[in-house]
Amino acid sequence: MQPRQGIIETFSTFVQFDADRFSVWVTDSKLQRSIKNCLQQYPQQTSDHFWVLYWYKIWQIEASPLAVGHISAYLQEVCYWVARKIALNFSSQFSIADCFQIAISCIYKILKNFNPEYSTSLKSYAEFAFERFLKDSLRVGKEADICTDWALLHKISRKRLVNSLNHAGFNSQIINNYVLAWECFRELYTSESQTIRQLGKPDTRTWEAITQLYNRQSLSKLTPETLEKWLSTCAKAVREFLYPKFVSVDAPISGQESGNLLDTLPADLPTSLITEIIAQEEARTRQTQQIQLNQALMDALAALDIQAQQLLQAYYQQNLTQQQIAEKLEIKQYSVSRRLSSIKRLLLTTLTQWSQDNLHISPTSVVVDAVSKSLDEWLTNYYRTS
Numbered sequence: 263m264q265p266r267q268g269i270i271e272t273f274s275t276f277v278q279f280d281a282d283r284f285s286v287w288v289t290d291s292k293l294q295r296s297i298k299n300c301l302q303q304y305p306q307q308t309s310d311h312f313w314v315l316y317w318y319k320i321w322q323i324e325a326s327p328l329a330v331g332h333i334s335a336y337l338q339e340v341c342y343w344v345a346r347k348i349a350l351n352f353s354s355q356f357s358i359a360d361c362f363q364i365a366i367s368c369i370y371k372i373l374k375n376f377n378p379e380y381s382t383s384l385k386s387y388a389e390f391a392f393e394r395f396l397k398d399s400l401r402v403g404k405e406a407d408i409c410t411d412w413a414l415l416h417k418i419s420r421k422r423l424v425n426s427l428n429h430a431g432f433n434s435q436i437i438n439n440y441v442l443a444w445e446c447f448r449e450l451y452t453s454e455s456q457t458i459r460q461l462g463k464p465d466t467r468t469w470e471a472i473t474q475l476y477n478r479q480s481l482s483k484l485t486p487e488t489l490e491k492w493l494s495t496c497a498k499a500v501r502e503f504l505y506p507k508f509v510s511v512d513a514p515i516s517g518q519e520s521g522n523l524l525d526t527l528p529a530d531l532p533t534s535l536i537t538e539i540i541a542q543e544e545a546r547t548r549q550t551q552q553i554q555l556n557q558a559l560m561d562a563l564a565a566l567d568i569q570a571q572q573l574l575q576a577y578y579q580q581n582l583t584q585q586q587i588a589e590k591l592e593i594k595q596y597s598v599s600r601r602l603s604s605i606k607r608l609l610l611t612t613l614t615q616w617s618q619d620n621l622h623i624s625p626t627s628v629v630v631d632a633v634s635k636s637l638d639e640w641l642t643n644y645y646r647t648s
Contacts, residue, residue, distance in 0.1 A: 263342060272310055273297045273317075273332045277342050279359040284342065293331050310336065314384050321373055334369050337388050341366050344392040348400070361396055368395040399504070411497035412451070413461040415444060418500055426503035427496065439480070443492045446475040555616060559640065562612040569593075570605050577602060578645035606637065613637055 263284045266272050274293035278285045300313065307313065314336050321329040345361035356364070372384075372391045381387040418426075423444060427437045450472050451464050464472065469486035477484060563571065569591065576587045588595040613633050 263339065266339070269301060269308060269310060269313060270294060270297050273313060273335050275338070276335055277338050277362065279362070282357045282359050290331065290335070293328075293335060296328060297332065311383075315378060318373065318376070318378065318384065330369060330373070333373065333384075334366065337366070337369070337372075337385065337392075340385050340389045341392050344389060344396065348393065348396050356400060361400075364399050365392040365396045368392065371395065410461055410463075411494060412463060414497050414500060415447060415493060416452075416461060420445075422503075423496060423500060426499040429503045430499040432499075440492050440496050442480060443472075443476055443489050444496055446472045446479070447489075447493055450475060551620065554620065555613075558612060558616045559609065559637075559644075562609055566605065566608075570601065573598070573601055574605065574641065575645060578641050606634070609641075610634055610637055 263277075264287070266275060266287060271287065271289075274297050275287040275289050278288045297313070300316075301307070314333060317329040317332045317336075320326050321333070342358075342362055345365050346358050348365075349356060349358040349361045368391065372388050375391070376384055376387050378384070415423075420441065423441060424437060427440055432440070447464075451468050466486070469490060473484060473486045473489050476482065476489060563574070566574075572591060573587060576582045576590060582590065584598040585595055587598050591598075593601075610630070610633060613636075614630060617633065
């Protein structure tokens with residue numbers, strides 16, 4: 263697989279397979295225009311971490327399909343490698359392309375469960391989620407493949423049935439009716455002569471018993487034919503839930519000769535959200551820089567000789583006068599001022615060098631003067647809180 267280059271490709275291209283092998287990266291024109299527009303407005307933002315966080319926040323606010331499209335493009339590579347590993351190692355009839363389609367379908371689950379405050383990398387989280395979801399889907403799908411409808415209804419849980427019916431779009435009243443029918447079916451229909459996987463359709467007497475039980479519990483007057491139809495619908499819903507159909511964002515809009523789903527989505531950037539993310543990134547950067555600066559100064563203090571450290575503690579922590587410091591350390595009073603100035607110059611050199619190396623600030627006289635004042639404030643705060 264050829265790696266993608268740059269932000270535009272990362273957020274606008276998708277894997278295309280040829281005979282179950284990676285073929286090329288296919289560009290989605292709508293997503294390409296969208297990410298280009300983003301970069302034109304904010305050319306300084308060249309980190310994929312920044313943009314995936316941006317689209318994740320867009321999705322959180324308005325569940326935007328455009329945001330899902332960009333994040334899906336971003337996760338194509340990690341999804342491909344997970345799908346390839348599972349297809350080659352997992353004993354199943356599914357190809358790499360099949361596994362890829364199954365895995366990428368859980369993108370909404372990934373977005374729902376991902377928390378950037380706890381997981382620093384969406385890609386790492388998605389790799390774990392893709393693998394877990396794919397293994398579970400293949401295991402359940404394998405069971406469903408070799409089961410009859412009636413065996414499948416015996417094997418599924420109530421929760422999976424309800425989720426399947428919800429996914430199929432049934433309202434709560436119909437779901438309640440179907441679930442009760444399923445419960446009656448499970449209670450009365452088993453087979454001693456067949457394995458569950460090969461369980462066949464109930465006979466007429468069993469259908470009548472299931473219907474009578476349902477009618478007693480629901481105070482209804484349904485026929486066995488209605489119950490059979492309902493349970494067949496349940497089985498169909500479960501299979502479709504286990505094997506979702508994939509609709510490309512490039513799919514044409516029904517009833518229109520041109521255009522696709524993404525063409526209906528706005529590409530304008532919410533400026534306030536961009537500003538918020540930039541502010542968050544800048545705040546994190548400042549926090550990191552502050553931590554690094556504190557460490558550099560503390561390392562410089564630790565490297566001082568014992569007398570220099572005692573002198574700073576007496577001056578900044580104990581607020582002693584120069585005369586009191588001289589008496590305490592048994593040195594000449596005039597040397598206290600000289601020694602303090604020498605220590606500050608050493609620390610000031612450390613601080614200006616760090617600023618030049620990490621912040622690219624040239625040590626002009628104005629800068630040095632400002633840094634000197636900041637150093638004095640830092641020493642005062644450091645020793646008072648020690």
